[in-house]
Amino acid sequence: MFDSLLSAGSVPLLERQAVWGEVRHNVLAGNLANIDTPGYRPRDLDPKAFQEALRQSAAANVPGAGESRYSPPHDPLAGGVPEDLLTATDRPGGDLTFHDGSARSVEREVLTLTRNSMQRQAAIQLMGAQMAMLQAAITERA
Template sequence: MIDPFLQQTTVPLLERVAAFGQQRHAVLAGNIANIDTPDYQPQDLPVQDFERALRQAVEARRQQDGSQPLLPPSLGVSPANGSLSHLVWQQPTSGIQGAPAVGDTQRRTEDFFPASLSKAEPVRRNLTFHDGASRSIEQESMEMVKNASMQSFAIEVMRNQLNILESVISERVV
């Protein structure tokens, strides 16, 4: 009964962000647990693919609602230097296998997040040891902190939206 109302908010997208953060936390914790394991290759979820799917879902929702974008189509990191100080304009692409096209507005939120976004894959970090493994407790800890911040933000925004909805339902003034 309340599901159609929640689908009109950003709650489904925030749920995806929180769930992705939880899955990524488990993968990063495994990396830290195996930091001294010989030949262990750190793993991570495809963060850039998840961000691309999130942008596509937001764009599809914006097109479906007919609302005007609040921000430019999307900002990306320049591949030349990989830093956020040189942002470049990028149009959203449908490079995720199983995800709908950007202009497809008839898909539900979960259609934009294929199962491939939940598969951990080996990653190469900047530091490589003599056994061929690339591991760094500092790098893994930093990734966990960034991931926890993203997840906490999504949960807090979702909590605020649900509190507003509860206030409306109970006819209270916030």
């Protein structure tokens, strides 16, 4: 009974956003930790690919959305976040290149880390709010 309540709506999508954000946070923290390592290349997950997968997953879970009579909508996040979206790759270089060929920027790394942290925190807060509404409905409180 509770499984159907927790697997409906936006809770699964928010959960996947939080998981992806946590993995990305670890990758970005590694970039910051290795900022002065000679030859180190910053790594990142692909936010555009994840957002597209999240969009497709949301469309696949809306009744009647994107359905055709030939094929049902594809849910790329069914069963969790696929491994290819959790695999870090080298990030393309920036504008400034150092003598060792690396393109590093503390400001860019901190900005990316902060933005990712805020997006993850928003997903967690939204899940908390939905759980509070569910708890209020179960206990019949307004």
